[in-house]
Amino acid sequence: MATQDLTLSSDSSKDPSDIAKDLEKGLELSRHLTNSAVSTFSWSDVGVVVKDRKTKQPLQILTSSYGSVKAGSILALMGPSGSGKTTLLNVLAHRTSSMKGEIQGKIMMNGRPTNASAVQQVSTYVEQEDAMIGILTLRETIDFAARLSVNGKMSKRERLARVNELIESFGLQRQADTIVGTPLRKGLSGGQKRRLSVASQLVTSPRVVFLDEPTSGLDSAASFECMNYIKQVAKQHNLIVIASIHQPSTTTFQLFDQLMLLSEGRTCYFGPVSNIEKYFERIRRPLPLHINPAEYLLDLVNSDFSHTAGAAEGSLRYIQDAWTASEDYKALEVAITTSTALGTAGPPISSARTSSKNVVTVSWVLLHRNFIKSYRDFIAYGTRIAMYFGLAIMMGTVWLRLSFSQTSIQPFTNAIFFGGAFMSFMAVAYVPSIIEDLHTFNKERHNGLYGPLPFVIANTLIGVPWLFLIAIMFSVVTYWLGHFNPTAGGFWMWVLWLFLDLLAAEGLVVLVSSIFPIFVVALAITAFANGLWMCVDGFMVPMGKLNPFWKYVFHYIDYQAYVFQGMMANQFRSTIWDCAKSPEGFQCMYPSDLESEGKIRGTAVLEAYKYSWSSGVIGEWIGIMFAIIFAYRVLGYLVLVLKKH
The missing domain is CATH 3.40.50.300 (P-loop containing nucleotide triphosphate hydrolases)
Structure with missing residues (x-):
């Protein structure tokens, strides 16, 4: 008051x-x-x-x-x-x-x-x-x-x-x-x-x-x-x-x-x-x-x-x-x-301003300032925390306690796509906050306080704990209510994929906002980009049937594609599913070596999507995700370096 x-x-x-x-x-x-x-x-x-x-x-x-x-x-x-x-x-x-x-x-x-x-x-x-x-x-x-x-x-x-x-x-x-x-x-x-x-x-x-x-x-x-x-x-x-x-x-x-x-x-x-x-x-x-x-x-x-x-x-x-x-x-x-x-004959002017600091020191100051903003400003991360928590409850209750029968395979697949895609799509809520930060950066940069590198470092680091918190919170609610792969390893792998998804989505928001620091424009372009990634991630059209143009130009650089593949492998590579019973015997939607027992091995679902499930391939996907996240941040940095006010 x-x-x-x-x-x-x-x-x-x-x-x-x-x-x-x-x-x-x-x-x-x-x-x-x-x-x-x-x-x-x-x-x-x-x-x-x-x-x-x-x-x-x-x-x-x-x-x-x-x-x-x-x-x-x-x-x-x-x-x-x-x-x-x-x-x-x-x-x-x-x-x-x-x-x-x-x-x-x-x-x-x-x-x-x-x-x-x-x-x-x-x-x-x-x-x-x-x-x-x-x-x-x-x-x-x-x-x-x-x-x-x-x-x-x-x-x-x-x-x-x-x-x-x-x-x-x-x-x-x-x-x-x-x-x-x-x-x-x-x-x-x-x-x-x-x-x-x-x-x-x-x-x-x-x-x-x-x-x-x-x-x-x-x-x-x-x-x-x-x-x-x-x-x-x-x-x-x-x-x-x-x-x-x-x-x-x-x-x-x-x-x-x-x-x-x-x-x-x-x-x-x-x-x-x-x-x-x-x-x-x-x-x-x-x-x-x-x-x-x-x-x-x-x-x-x-x-x-x-x-x-x-x-x-x-x-x-x-x-x-x-x-x-x-x-x-x-x-x-x-x-x-x-x-x-x-004046030409006189001594040169000495700088009245103190010497500039090194990158680490400036990054630390900016990180401190960003931290204060992040926990006070509801728009920065509070909006997304509230939104993702509401989505988690909705998703967990809509896909409530699904059974491990073949009729649940498609609902589980839908849930995996929806969870990953929506998490990345709603990163647009970060646009107002990053644009405010960019305006402040432009003012301080042109007055000689610091350059793009400390800004990008601080902006990247401040998001890590908040996005990890969101990934944990979302997973605790949806994973166990939805009855996904009920193992500790499966849960933490799910958390990892959501965390990488959020990091990549935020990197995309920062990149687009750096190029177009106007709220409506940045919002529209980010939404369009995420819509494109949703279309070519392998869910709407399986990778084996995807048009070569979309497959080779966009699919392999689509971070949502790797999230979807990774979460699919996490759900299906070690699970067994029940086939439907009939007077003639068992009717299995996906053929596997367990068909005679009325079961479907989860890897059969992955084969239908042309996905591998070996630990080496999954590790490769994780590496690609880190590369995409890094690329978004580096591109954002280069945009700020090249852009002059």
């Missing part, structure tokens, strides 16, 4: 004096946060040319952009939709791997030309979407970010002190033990989540912070509070903050030190926010009284919704040309050129 009370508290209801107290108390961060490495971040003649999708001709989406931001300042990149502000932000942050086009110009820190590696070492990028693990508390979210970013020389006490200082500096003390929030459980408000996003990135000790629309989706009060905390932290610790923003309120707009106004990829203004009124008065576009200046400027440079398109385009061209002809523009060019000349 206490958590709910914390959750429902509104950011906008906080008294300004409380904010001041929070800032006074919290802004005493340790030296790790203070920037003394990067004094200026600038760019010169930056442009982006892409290929137009319709005409296939070169299209300039960003033209000759110049800018410079000093330490302790916040720059707002503002403009209407399609103006190029997000493109420019991504270019400055060197997040251009998915940008299919030519990037022009120079980006500099302290006047020295820089590259992606150098920028990544001293910066962080806070995305518009809050990619966080919803079941973790606010404190845990920041703490895990700290554990992933700092080296082993920092003690636990020092790390926790750093976390607590950040929580205080962003005024989140009362929400420290509240979960972020999931579809099933309420958590932080939108403004609190946005502040948490920034705080969890600042724990990595960046000197330059890129924010992609940090106030998107927030009301004006929450937007102001979020940016106010960011401004105070930036001022106190000399950070450089560059934020794209769409349409801030008047109070939020005044928090920015500088503004870069963009439209159709060209700059309309760059300079102090305090100088906007004078500049636009000089170019005969004065700001009206009693109006939000940000709103007026956006209307001024937006020609999309004008009733007189020609006049609007002409007005926009005038504003763009006025900027390039202005003294402010020339002064900016000179300042950047001068700083570049001075």
